[in-house]
Amino acid sequence: MNFKDQIQYRLQRLNSAEKLILVNVISFVLPLFLKTLFFLLAIPFSAFIGLFELSSSWSVLLFQPWTLVSYSFIHSGFFHLFWNMYLLFFASRLFLNLLPSRTFFNVYFLGVIAGGLTFLLSYSFFPAFQNSTPIMVGASAGVMAVFIFMSTYTPDAEVRIILFNVKLRYLGLAFILLDIIQIPYGNAGGHLAHLGGAGLGFLYAQRLQQGSDIGLPFERFIAYCSNLFRKNNSFTAVYKNNTSPKKASKRTTGASDQKKIDEILDKISTSGYESLTKAEKDFLFQAGKK
Secondary structure (H helix, E strand, O other), rough: OHHHHHHHHHHHHHHHHHHHHHHHHHHHHHHHHHHHHHHHOOOOHHHHHHOOOEEEHHHHHHHHHOHHHHHHHHOHHHHHHHHHHHHHHHHHHHHHOHHHHHHHHHHHHHHHHHHHHHHHHHHOOOOOHHOOEEOOOOOOHHHHHOOOOHHHHHHOOHHHHHHHHHHHHHHHHHHHHHHHHHHHHOHHHHHHHHHHHHHHHHHHHHHOOOOOOOOHHHHHHHHHHHHHHOOOOOOOOOOOOOOOOOHHHHHHHHHHHHHHHHHHHHHHHHHHHHOHHHHHHHHHHHHOOO
């Protein structure tokens, strides 16, 4: 196996969250090299990176609407990136054991958008921020959305912190309170964006438990936009009415797996994640990779 095949193999083994973390790392490292190139060519790097940062000005957003998402891939420093990705890795392992990748991406990117809008609205309405037009970067709003989603969806699940087990509900509440009390002491827009992402995660989990997936419209919109860039297939597909026994068996197996997943999720909502047997946890983990 050559080097290229090894890279492809390793990338294929990454789950959805790990691929997202990799994209964030690349988005952090690449500008470091670009900054050197811009310096040598005497081109202002700040003007370039500003195309991806989220401004608190609505007029800037009007001409750069992509920044409502792109700001989440820009980080101000190594530790800013490290702690965001560390928490995302931790929360995503819990998330993907229970729910599919598409739901993970819905929660994450809707959290990014909710955090960005909270940032913009805060600088428009709060008197403390008048005559100020800062910019915001970082994935924190999306990370908070995923973490608070899990804290709401499986509040009684416990995680080990040093010597103690702590329920997710209390850990999520601690994160929210920390953001609230830190607002007057600096990075106010960032902390407010965290709360916006957290609010989205809480709402998403609540509605999902009630049987409504609020991320579906966003998912359909992304699918529609993706289809616009795909080339039209000039071949006409021909379908046969008969189904091979092998395919029929796969559909039956898929329906059986989904029924088992639903039963396990019902058990989690009633008794918490820790009530699951090892076999049930392993089954959810494998199902989350599909």
